Amino acid sequence: MSEGLQPGREPDRDLRTTEVDLGGLVGVLATHLYSTPLVALRELVQNAHDSHIRRRLEDPDSTVRPVIRVRGDAERRTVAIEDTGAGLTEPEIHAYLATVGTGYTRLLREVTGDQSLIGAFGLGFLSAFSVAEEVAVTTTSHREPAAGHRYRSRGGEQYSVEAVAPRPVPGTVVELLLKPEHAHLADEYALREALARYCALLPIPVHVGDDPTPVNDVPVPWRQEVPGDPHTARMRFATAFGRRFEPLTAFPVTPVDGTTDAVGLLWVQDGGTYGSSDNRDLSVYLRGMLLSEDARDLLPSWAGFIGGVIESTRLTPTASREDLQRDEHYRALQQALADAVVDGLYETARLHPAAWRRILARHGQDLLGAALCDDRLFTLLADDVPVPTSQGDLTAGALRAAGGGAVHVALGSGGGGFEEMLYRAMQVPIARGDRYAVLPFLRRYARLRDCRIVELGSESGNRELFRDPERPLPAEEAAWLSAALTDQGEQLVPARFDPPGLPLVLVPDREAELKARIEDDQADARIPTAALRLARAFTAKTDGTVKARLYLNLASPAVEQLLTAYRTGHTGSTTAAGLLRSLKVIMAAASGSSGSSGGDLTAALAGVGTAVAALTAAVPEGLSVVPDTLSGSGRHDALQGEGTA
Ligand SMILES: Nc1ncnc2c1ncn2[C@@H]1O[C@H](COP(=O)(O)OP(=O)(O)OP(=O)(O)O)[C@@H](O)[C@H]1O
Numbered sequence: 129m130s131e132g133l134q135p136g137r138e139p140d141r142d143l144r145t146t147e148v149d150l151g152g153l154v155g156v157l158a159t160h161l162y163s164t165p166l167v168a169l170r171e172l173v174q175n176a177h178d179s180h181i182r183r184r185l186e187d188p189d190s191t192v193r194p195v196i197r198v199r200g201d202a203e204r205r206t207v208a209i210e211d212t213g214a215g216l217t218e219p220e221i222h223a224y225l226a227t228v229g230t231g232y233t234r235l236l237r238e239v240t241g242d243q244s245l246i247g248a249f250g251l252g253f254l255s256a257f258s259v260a261e262e263v264a265v266t267t268t269s270h271r272e273p274a275a276g277h278r279y280r281s282r283g284g285e286q287y288s289v290e291a292v293a294p295r296p297v298p299g300t301v302v303e304l305l306l307k308p309e310h311a312h313l314a315d316e317y318a319l320r321e322a323l324a325r326y327c328a329l330l331p332i333p334v335h336v337g338d339d340p341t342p343v344n345d346v347p348v349p350w351r352q353e354v355p356g357d358p359h360t361a362r363m364r365f366a367t368a369f370g371r372r373f374e375p376l377t378a379f380p381v382t383p384v385d386g387t388t389d390a391v392g393l394l395w396v397q398d399g400g401t402y403g404s405s406d407n408r409d410l411s412v413y414l415r416g417m418l419l420s421e422d423a424r425d426l427l428p429s430w431a432g433f434i435g436g437v438i439e440s441t442r443l444t445p446t447a448s449r450e451d452l453q454r455d456e457h458y459r460a461l462q463q464a465l466a467d468a469v470v471d472g473l474y475e476t477a478r479l480h481p482a483a484w485r486r487i488l489a490r491h492g493q494d495l496l497g498a499a500l501c502d503d504r505l506f507t508l509l510a511d512d513v514p515v516p517t518s519q520g521d522l523t524a525g526a527l528r529a530a531g532g533g534a535v536h537v538a539l540g541s542g543g544g545g546f547e548e549m550l551y552r553a554m555q556v557p558i559a560r561g562d563r564y565a566v567l568p569f570l571r572r573y574a575r576l577r578d579c580r581i582v583e584l585g586s587e588s589g590n591r592e593l594f595r596d597p598e599r600p601l602p603a604e605e606a607a608w609l610s611a612a613l614t615d616q617g618e619q620l621v622p623a624r625f626d627p628p629g630l631p632l633v634l635v636p637d638r639e640a641e642l643k644a645r646i647e648d649d650q651a652d653a654r655i656p657t658a659a660l661r662l663a664r665a666f667t668a669k670t671d672g673t674v675k676a677r678l679y680l681n682l683a684s685p686a687v688e689q690l691l692t693a694y695r696t697g698h699t700g701s702t703t704a705a706g707l708l709r710s711l712k713v714i715m716a717a718a719s720g721s722s723g724s725s726g727g728d729l730t731a732a733l734a735g736v737g738t739a740v741a742a743l744t745a746a747v748p749e750g751l752s753v754v755p756d757t758l759s760g761s762g763r764h765d766a767l768q769g770e771g772t773a
Pocket of ligand 1: 171175176178179211213214215216224225230231232233234246247248249250251252253254300
C-alpha cells in the first residue's frame with residue numbers, strides 16, 4: 129500500500145470543496161447520458177406523469193381529468209409537452225427544476241411511499257437540452273392558480289424566470305425549440321410511433337396533436353381492469369406491441385414468490401427462425417415507463433422466437449434509465465422468465481392446439497435446440513417437435529415407427545448418398561443429422577424412449593447396416609467375385625443387408641474422398657495455406673487406396689443364384705456377374721456417389737446390352753443357358769432387386 133493511503137487515519141490536511149464546472153457537467157449530462165434523442169421526450173412525458181400523481185396526492189378532491197398532450201410543429205421546429213398536473217411555484221422552479229441532481233419527485237415518494245412516481249435522480253429534465261436550442265417551461269401551480277411563471281434557458285447552465293399570465297387550468301407546458309439536427313422530432317407521426325412504445329403501460333392517457341385517441345389505449349392485460357377472455361386481451365396487446373412479427377400465441381409472466389415481482393406478457397413471434405437466429409425482443413418497464421427496449425439478455429439464449437414486455441420495480445435502472453444493473457434481481461428475473469417461457473409453451477400445447485401446431489412448424493429447428501437446454505422443455509417436445517428427415521418433417525416417434533423401432537440419422541452433410549438410397553428402398557426415413565441440434569436431440573430421445581439409434585456414416589452405423597455374412601466366403605469365390613464386380617480402387621466386402629432385393633451397393637470412403645479433395649492441386653487456390661497444410665498433415669495419415677467398398681449382399685437371391693451358378697460351373701455366371709457390375713455402376717451414378725470410383729457408366733450401359741444379348745442368343749434345342757435355378761423365383765427376385773434399387 130502506498131504511503132498516502134492508510135486505513136483509519138484521519139487526514140490532518142485542510143479540507144476543501146471539489147469545484148464543479150457546471151457548464152461542462154451540464155453539457156456531458158445533456159448530450160452524452162442518453163443514447164437517442166427520443167429519450168428526452170420520454171423524460172419530459174415522465175415528468176408530466178409524475179406531476180399528475182403529485183396533484184392527486186396533494187389534492188385528492190381535484191376533478192381535473194389527467195391528460196398529457198404532446199404537439200409537434202414542424203414549421204416552427206417545436207415540440208410541446210403539456211400536462212394538467214401539479215404545476216410549479218416560483219421557488220419550486222429554482223429548487224427542483226433548475227437544480228441538477230435534485231427533484232421533488234424523489235422526496236414525495238419517500239414521504240408518501242407512492243411507488244407509481246417514476247422520477248428519482250433529478251436529472252431527466254436536462255435531457256431537454258440534448259435536443260433543444262432553447263427550452264421554455266410555462267407553469268401554474270395548483271397551490272397558486274392565479275400565478276403563472278415562465279422558465280427559459282439556452283443550454284441549461286443559465287436560466288431566467290418571469291411572471292406570465294396563469295394557465296387556464298393548473299399544470300405545465302414544456303416547449304422545446306429543436307436543434308436543426310433534431311428537427312424530425314417535430315413530426316407528429318414519428319412522435320406517435322415513439323410514444324406508443326414509451327407510454328404503452330402509462331396509466332394516464334397520452335395524446336399526440338389533436339388526436340382524440342391516446343397512443344396508449346390498448347388495455348394492459350395483466351392489469352385487473354381488462355374485461356373479457358384473458359387470452360384474447362393478451363393477443364390484442366401482443367399484436368399492438370410486437371413491431372416486427374405477428375404473435376402466434378401469448379402467455380403471462382407472473383411474480384414468483386419471494387424471487388421476482390415482475391409481471392407482463394411474453395409471446396411467440398411468427399417469422400421463421402433457423403437454428404441460431406436470435407429474434408429475442410424484450411422491453412422492460414419500470415413504473416409504467418419504458419426502460420429498455422432491448423433487454424433480450426433477460427430471456428434465455430435458446431428462446432430466439434420470444435418477444436415480450438415486462439415491468440418490475442425491483443430492477444435498478446442506470447442513471448440514463450436506458451439499461452438495467454446486473455444485480456441479483458436481474459439474475460432472479462432471468463430464471464423466472466425462462467420458467468415463464470416453458471410454462472407458457474406447456475399451456476399453449478394444452479389449451480391452444482392450433483397455435484401449438486403452428487409454433488412447432490414455424491420454430492421446429494429452434495425448439496430442437498431449446499429442448500436440449502431445458503429438461504422440462506425436452507419432455508414437452510420429445511414427441512411433438514418435427515425433425516427434418518429424408519421424407520420431410522417427422523416427429524421422432526414417427527421416425528422410430530417407420531424405422532422398425534430404431535431412429536436412423538445420417539451424419540453426412542450432403543444427404544442423398546448410399547445410405548439414403550438404401551433406406552429409401554426400404555421406405556425408412558432418415559433424419560438429417562447435419563441440421564442444427566438434430567443429432568443430440570435424437571440421441572437424447574433414444575435414451576429417453578429406450579430405442580435404438582442408427583447413426584449412418586459412422587463406422588458403427590455402417591456396421592448396423594451391413595451385417596457380417598453368416599459364413600465367410602471361400603477365398604477363391606471371393607477372388608472371382610472381386611475380379612468380376614469391382615473396379616479400380618474398390619474393395620469387395622461380403623455382407624448381409626436389407627432389402628434382400630438389393631444385391632450390392634457401393635459406399636465411397638469418406639476419408640478417401642476428403643483426401644482426394646485436399647490433395648487436389650487446385651485446393652491451393654481455394655484453401656488458405658495454413659489450413660491446407662494442417663489438413664494435408666491429417667489426410668497423409670489416411671491410406672486412400674480404397675476409394676469405395678462394394679458391399680455384396682449374400683442374403684440377396686440374385687447373389688445366391690450367382691454363386692450357385694459359379695459353383696456348378698454354369699457358363700452364364702460370367703454374364704450374370706457382368707450384369708451386376710453394370711447395375712453397380714448405374715446405381716452409383718444415380719445416387720451421386722460415383723465421384724471417386726464406380727466405373728464407367730457408358731461401358732456399364734453397354735454391358736447390359738451385351739448381357740441381354742448373351743442370355744437371349746439362339747441356342748440349340750434342349751441346351752439352355754439359363755439353369756433352372758435362375759429361371760424360377762430366384763431370377764424373378766433378382767430382377768425385382770434391380771427394379772427397386
Ligand atoms: N412537468 C412538470 N410538472 C411539475 N414539476 C415538474 C415537471 N417537470 C419537472 N418537474 C420538477 O422538476 C424536478 C426535476 O425534474 P427531473 O426530470 O430533472 O428529475 P426527476 O424527474 O425528479 O428525476 P429523474 O432524473 O429520475 O427523471 C422534478 O422532480 C419535479 O419536481
